[in-house]
Amino acid sequence: MQGVLPVCGLQPLLALLLLQTVGCGVTEADTMVNMRKVTHQTISEEMSKTVLLPCLFTLRPGASSSHEPPRIKWTKVWGQRGSDGLQKEQSVLVAKDNVVKVKKAFQGRVTLPGYNENRYNASLALSGLRSSDSGLYRCEVVVGINDEQDTVPLEVTGVVFHYRAPHDRYALSFADAKRVCVENSAVIATPGQLQATFADGYDNCDAGWLSDQTVRYPIQSPRPGCYGDREGLTWSP
Incomplete structure (x- = not known):
């Protein structure tokens, strides 16, 4: 039957209480940060060149005025998962309120070229590409206790x-x-x-x-x- 809204299937009072916390599967954390995710194919670039790894997001209307500025963190992830289910990680940079701190291993090679003009553009430029730069790069955006993330695979050729x-x-x-x-x-x-x-x-x-x-x-x-x-x-x- 068309034109009928879905019902969570609970008693009215109980449903009201649960909707305040789960919203039929959509929480405040789900909508606070809206990452423009796509299914990323591996980005391939030649050694010594520069590559741009995309990371774009928006905040729920009103979130930017009621919360502290978003914190952006780029991390490189690589290798097989260990017995704990985790992979090796290396921090690349952290940015907040237009202040960007680059980790020592990447200094002089990474920037956020669009961040100064638009703090919701966290795309990462990595120059002087090395074979060891190949891996999975994770962009994480944190606003208060809410966070969202996306990953971009990179392959350096040559x-x-x-x-x-x-x-x-x-x-x-x-x-x-x-x-x-x-x-x-x-x-x-x-x-x-x-x-x-x-x-x-x-x-x-x-x-x-x-x-x-x-x-x-x-x-x-x-x-x-x-x-x-x-x-x-x-x-x-």
Whole structure:
């Protein structure tokens, strides 16, 4: 029968008491924060590039004036669930009332580009992408005791590897280096790609050409026979 409202199926007095707390399945906590959730497919981006992870929400009318400003927290989640049912977590940033605090591991690489103009836009920009940045990112919005969250999966693509000519250690010109990369179904790496790999721990004692025609040693810890150009010091690209 059309045009008939559903009834919770309880006695009137009992129904009134329960509706104040459960509202036939819709509570104040459910409507205080309205996250614009979508079914997120994995966002894929190349190493060293910048990616934007969406997080948009609204508050119930009147909530912003009667409660403290929303608290936004981004967290990275990865790995298999342990015996306690939990995965590994790493805090990325926390923002509240236009004050953004970035955790040390992500400083200089993450921002909330739309947050200053619109505090309901908590989308996260992550730059200088590294392979280790792959994972599931959770955006959580908290207003008082009410919270809502959404997750965005990220996959960082690309691998940096060193190619050595079989007949000599340093036998390739820049043009030759570009050619052999193509022959190995690759392209010559950019400085940014090497930096991203270096930040993840890449260590190689051989010098190599990069796309800007510079030659660099990605050495994590100088050691006998492998000092790069700064003997006794850690050298970074």
